[in-house]
Amino acid sequence: MKSSLPEAVKKSVLLNSLNDDMRDRLLRDAIRRSYAEGETIFLQGDPAKAVFIVLSGFIKLSRMTPSGTEAVVAIMGRNRSFAEAMVLRGTPYPVSAEAISDCTTLQIDGTRLRQLLLENPEFAIGLLASTFIHLQGLVDQIEKLKAHTGVQRVAQFLADLTAQETGPCEVRLPYNKRLIAGNLGMQPESLSRAFARLREHGVKVDSSKALIDDIAQLRLLAQD
Incomplete structure (x- = not known):
């Protein structure tokens, strides 16, 4: 080559x-x-x-x-x-x-x-x-x-999908939710509950993308 x-x-x-x-x-x-x-x-x-x-x-x-x-x-x-x-x-x-x-x-x-x-x-x-x-x-x-809750793991996963530091953004889920759950050490139903909890923090997830009101706040949530 x-x-x-x-x-x-x-x-x-x-x-x-x-x-x-x-x-x-x-x-x-x-x-x-x-x-x-x-x-x-x-x-x-x-x-x-x-x-x-x-x-x-x-x-x-x-x-x-x-x-x-x-x-x-x-x-x-x-x-x-x-x-x-x-x-x-x-x-x-x-x-x-x-x-x-x-x-x-x-x-x-x-x-x-x-x-x-x-x-x-x-x-x-x-x-x-x-x-x-x-x-x-x-x-x-x-x-x-061991140290992060399911919600924190999912928040970090979503935050890692963009280089944007502040403000609203949209990220595309790179693969299906079953694989996301497996990669994060979660059951699919636990992932669904984490997505639901993230609505309280300005994150809306559909089948293929996530709308995030403030990526900086999501990063803070992942690190708490």
């Missing part, structure tokens, strides 16, 4: 510390692939042969619990990469990956990734940074589950 890369690739934590030559070497055999909503990318237990960068859309990472229910581990959006640790360790994917919207990924060959890692300490540091961001995301998720 040539150095004229999508901006999502250049901004990904996995690659943004590399110079053009190193990127070209790593991405020489990279495959750009599109998936339709609902399509499986890989299954829990499959051999980890590639690292993925999300170019567009959203991907759900989930595990099946011993009781047979699905646990949503993460929702990965544009610029995010995943499966680095599994590829480096040579272990199977511990989660399944499914497109929850039409999406496009860049798939990086695991053998080439390991080779470049051994040859270049600069790239090794960048990969450690990528792994740390994934870990920090899990720590933040656990903190929110």
Whole structure:
């Protein structure tokens, strides 16, 4: 793949510390692939042969619990990469990956990734940074589950959908409410109750968007 890369690739934590030559070497055999909503990318237990960068859309990472229910581990959006640790360790994917919207990924060959890692300490540091961001995301998720109420978690989720700091705004829900609930560690009925409670704080949610009277007040609610 040539150095004229999508901006999502250049901004990904996995690659943004590399110079053009190193990127070209790593991405020489990279495959750009599109998936339709609902399509499986890989299954829990499959051999980890590639690292993925999300170019567009959203991907759900989930595990099946011993009781047979699905646990949503993460929702990965544009610029995010995943499966680095599994590829480096040579272990199977511990989660399944499914497109929850039409999406496009860049798939990086695991053998080439390991080779470049051994040859270049600069790239090794960048990969450690990528792994740390994934870990920090899990720590933040656990903190929110333990320390924040359901209403606060939903408020933070909505606030994160916009860069606007003050005043009224409208945000589009990026995926369906069942997935939002799973990503926030909630049951769908608990999410519905949280949406209802947010009406008291100037937030009206319909099937695909939320109207927010004052985004600054919503951010304060999420942090209380």
